[in-house]
Amino acid sequence: xxxxxxxxxxxxxxxxxxxxxxxxxxxxxxxxxxxxxxxxxxxxxxxxxxxxxxxxxxxxxxxxxxxxxxxxxxxxxxxxxxxxxxxxxxxxxxxxxxxxxxxxxxxxxxxxxxxxxxxxxxxxxxxxxxxxxxxxxxxxxxxxxxxxxxxxxxxxxxxxxxxxxxxxxxxxxxxxxxxxxxxxxxxxxxxxxxxxxxxxxxxxxxxxxxxxxxxxxxxxxxxxxxxxxxxxxxxxxxxxxxxxxxxxxxxxxxxxxxxxxxxxxxxxxxxxxxxxxxxxxxxxxxxxxxxxxxxxxxxxxxxxxxxxxxxxxxxxxxxxxxxxxxxxxxxxxxxxxxxxxxxxxxxxxxxxxxxxxxxxxxxxxxxxxxxxxxxxxxxxxxxxxxxxxxxxxxxxxxxxxxxxxxxxxxxxxxxxxxxxxxxxxxxxxxxxxxxxxxxxxxxxxxxxxxxxxxxxxxxxxxxxxxxxxxxxxxxxxxxxxxxxxxxxxxxxxxxxxxxxxxxxxxxxxxxxxxxxx
Numbered sequence: 001x002x003x004x005x006x007x008x009x010x011x012x013x014x015x016x017x018x019x020x021x022x023x024x025x026x027x028x029x030x031x032x033x034x035x036x037x038x039x040x041x042x043x044x045x046x047x048x049x050x051x052x053x054x055x056x057x058x059x060x061x062x063x064x065x066x067x068x069x070x071x072x073x074x075x076x077x078x079x080x081x082x083x084x085x086x087x088x089x090x091x092x093x094x095x096x097x098x099x100x101x102x103x104x105x106x107x108x109x110x111x112x113x114x115x116x117x118x119x120x121x122x123x124x125x126x127x128x129x130x131x132x133x134x135x136x137x138x139x140x141x142x143x144x145x146x147x148x149x150x151x152x153x154x155x156x157x158x159x160x161x162x163x164x165x166x167x168x169x170x171x172x173x174x175x176x177x178x179x180x181x182x183x184x185x186x187x188x189x190x191x192x193x194x195x196x197x198x199x200x201x202x203x204x205x206x207x208x209x210x211x212x213x214x215x216x217x218x219x220x221x222x223x224x225x226x227x228x229x230x231x232x233x234x235x236x237x238x239x240x241x242x243x244x245x246x247x248x249x250x251x252x253x254x255x256x257x258x259x260x261x262x263x264x265x266x267x268x269x270x271x272x273x274x275x276x277x278x279x280x281x282x283x284x285x286x287x288x289x290x291x292x293x294x295x296x297x298x299x300x301x302x303x304x305x306x307x308x309x310x311x312x313x314x315x316x317x318x319x320x321x322x323x324x325x326x327x328x329x330x331x332x333x334x335x336x337x338x339x340x341x342x343x344x345x346x347x348x349x350x351x352x353x354x355x356x357x358x359x360x361x362x363x364x365x366x367x368x369x370x371x372x373x374x375x376x377x378x379x380x381x382x383x384x385x386x387x388x389x390x391x392x393x394x395x396x397x398x399x400x401x402x403x404x405x406x407x408x409x410x411x412x413x414x415x416x417x418x419x420x421x422x423x424x425x426x427x428x429x430x431x432x433x434x435x436x437x438x439x440x441x442x443x444x445x446x447x448x449x450x451x452x453x454x455x456x457x458x459x460x461x462x463x464x465x466x467x468x469x470x471x472x473x474x475x476x477x478x479x480x481x482x483x484x485x486x487x488x489x490x491x492x493x494x495x496x497x498x499x500x501x502x503x504x505x506x507x508x509x510x511x512x513x514x515x516x517x
Contacts, residue, residue, distance in 0.1 A: 010087065017085035020092070024083040029094065030102055031055075033075045046071065048079070048094070057081065059096035062454040067099050076102035088470070108207070111214055114241060118216070123223045129247040130228040133196045134422050136260045138165040140195035140227070142185045145170040149203045149232070149253040156257035164261055167195050173202035178212035186221040186229075198225065199256045200242060201232030213240040222246055232256035249433055259429060262422065270421075285408075289401070300394070305387040312379055472496040484509050 007015070031048035038044055042061030047054050057079070059067075071077065078101070081094040100108055118124065139157070143150050145168060157164050169185035172178040182200065189198055200222065202210070212218065213233045222229045222245045231246035232253040243249040250256035301307075473481045474494045481487060487506050495502040 009090070013085060013087040013090050016090075017087055020083045020085055026080055026082055026097065027094075028078065028080055029055075030076065030078050033071050033077060034073050036071050036073050044071065044096075048077075055094055056086075056091060057094040057096050059099065060455050062451045063097060064099075066451070069101065071099070078102050078108075111207075111241070114214065114216055114219075115244065118219055118241065118245065123219060124244045128223075131423075132228050132230070132248060132259065132426050134426075135262065136164065136196040138167060138195045139260050140167045140169055140189050140198045142169045142171055142182060142189070142198060142200045143202055143253070144173045147173065147202055149201060152203075152252075152254045153199065153232075153257040156254050157261050160258065161261040173212065174205070174209050175212070179215045179217055182212060183217050183221040186218075186225055190226050193227075195227060197260050198227050198229045199232055199250075199253070199260065200229055200246070201250070201253050201256065202234070203253065204235040204238060210234055210238060210240055213242040215241075218242060219245045230256045230259060248430055249437070251433070251436075259426065285405070289405075296394075300390075303390075305383045305390075309380065309383050312383075316379075 029048060031050050031054075034047045034049055034054070036044070036046040042064075044059040044064050046057050046059075048057055049055075077099055079094070079096045080098045081096040084093055084095050085091065086093050122128065141150060141153055143153075150168065154166065157166060167189075169189060171181040171185045173182070186198065186200070189195060200213075202213075210233060213231075219241045222231070222242055228247045230248045230250050231240070231242045232250040232255065233240045233242055234252075236251035248259065250259055472495070474496070475481055475487050476492055478494075479486065481493070487493060487509065489506050489509060491506050493504050493506060495504065
C-alpha cells in the first residue's frame with residue numbers, strides 16, 4: 001500500500017468543499033430558476049439551469065429578505081454566489097449572496113464596473129469639483145422639454161427668484177439616443193458660455209429609464225465641463241454615475257433649482273436690514289456733521305469780516321480822538337510858548353517864517369498821508385479780500401466733505417457680506433448632501449455585516465445540523481450516544497430529529513474500528 005493518506009468520505013467532502021470555496025470564491029451567474037422551494041425555515045432552495053447544465057443553489061433567509069421580488073420557476077435571474085459543497089451528500093452547490101432579475105442585474109453589474117473604473121481615474125475626486133457661483137444670473141437646464149422635471153424647476157425658480165434667466169437645452173432623457181444628445185447639449189453650453197451653472201437631470205424612473213445618466217460618455221462630458229454642473233436625476237433614493245462626477249448632486253430637480261436660486265423673501269429681509277443700518281449710519285453721520293458745521297458757523301461768526309471791521313473802526317475812532325486831543329494840546333502849548341516868547345521870538349519869527357511855512361507844508365502832507373479815512377479804506381479793502389478768500393475756503397471744504405460722504409455711501413452699498421452669506425449657505429447645503437450620502441452608505445454596510453453575522457449564527461444552530469439529515473440519539477439514562485459501547489441489545493433508544501422524536505429498541509450492534517496508516 002502506498003504511503004498516501006486514506007480519507008474518510010467526510011474528510012474527502014470537507015477537503016473538496018474547502019478547495020471549491022478557496023479557489024473560486026464569489027462568482028456571477030445567470031440562469032433559469034427551476035425546482036424552487038421555501039421550507040418553514042425561510043431559506044430558498046432552487047436549481048439554476050441553461051440549455052446544457054444545471055446546478056443546485058441555496059439562499060439563506062437573512063440574504064433573501066433583501067431580494068425585492070418573489071422568485072418563480074422559469075424566471076431568468078442574475079445571482080452572485082460562492083461555490084460550495086454540501087458535505088453530507090457530497091452535492092456540489094452554490095450559496096447565493098444576492099439575486100436580481102436578469103436584465104436589471106446585468107445593468108447593475110455594468111454600473112458597478114464603470115463606477116470603479118471612473119473612480120480609479122479620479123473623476124470623483126472632491127478636490128477637482130468646481131464651486132457654484134455666489135449669485136447666478138443665468139441658469140442652463142439640460143432635460144426633456146416636455147418632462148415634469150422642467151416644470152418643477154421653472155416653478156421653483158419663478159417663486160424664489162423671478163429675475164433669474166433660464167436657458168433650456170432640450171434633449172431626450174431616456175432611450176439610446178439620449179446619451180449623445182445629453183453630451184451634445186453639455187458641449188454646446190460650454191461653447192456658448194452663456195450660463196453660470198448647468199442643471200442636468202430628469203424625474204424618477206427605473207434603472208433602465210435612468211441608464212443614459214450611467215453612460216461613460218455623459219460622465220466624461222460632465223467632468224470636462226468648464227461650467228459647474230449640478231446632477232438632479234430621479235428621486236432622492238436614485239443614484240447614478242452622473243451624481244458622482246457632477247460638481248454638486250441634488251436629490252431632486254426641485255432641490256437643484258433651490259440650490260441655484262436666491263430666496264426673494266430672504267433677500268428682501270436682508271435688504272431691509274441693510275437699509276435700516278444705512279439709515280442709522282446716515283443719521284449718526286448727519287448728527288456728527290451737524291455738530292461740526294455748528295462749530296464752524298460759530299467760529300465763522302466770531303471771525304466775520306464785519307465784526308473785525310467794526311472792531312478796527314472802533315480802534316480807528318479811538319486813535320483819531322487821541323490824535324485830535326494831542327493836536328489840540330500841542331496847539332495850546334505852542335500858543336502859550338508863542339505868547340511867552342512872542343516878544344523874544346518876534347524877530348526870530350520873521351526869520352523862521354519861511355522855514356515854518358515849509359515845515360507846515362511837510363506836516364500837512366504827512367498828516368494827509370496818515371489820515372484815518374485813508375487807512376480805513378485800505379483796511380476795508382484788505383477785509384473784503386480776506387472775506388472772499390474765506391468763502392472760497394469754506395466752499396472747497398464743503399465740496400471735499402461731500403465727496404467723502406459719497407465715497408462712504410458707495411462703500412456701504414458694495415458691502416460683500418450678502419455674497420459671503422450666500423456662499424456659506426451653498427456650502428452648508430453641499431455638506432448636508434454629502435452627510436446624507438455618507439449616512440446611507442454606512443447604514444448599508446452595517447446591514448450587510450448584520451446579515452453576515454445572522455447567517456453565521458444560523459449555521460452554528462443545532463437545529464441547522466438536524467435539518468441536514470443528522471439526528472441525536474440518547475440511551476435510557478438520557479446520555480447522548482457517541483459510541484456503540486454505550487448501548488446494549490434490547491435497550492430502548494430515544495432519537496431526536498429536526499421535526500419530532502423516534503423511540504426504538506436496539507436489535508443488533510455492529511462495531512467498526514477504523515485504522516489509519
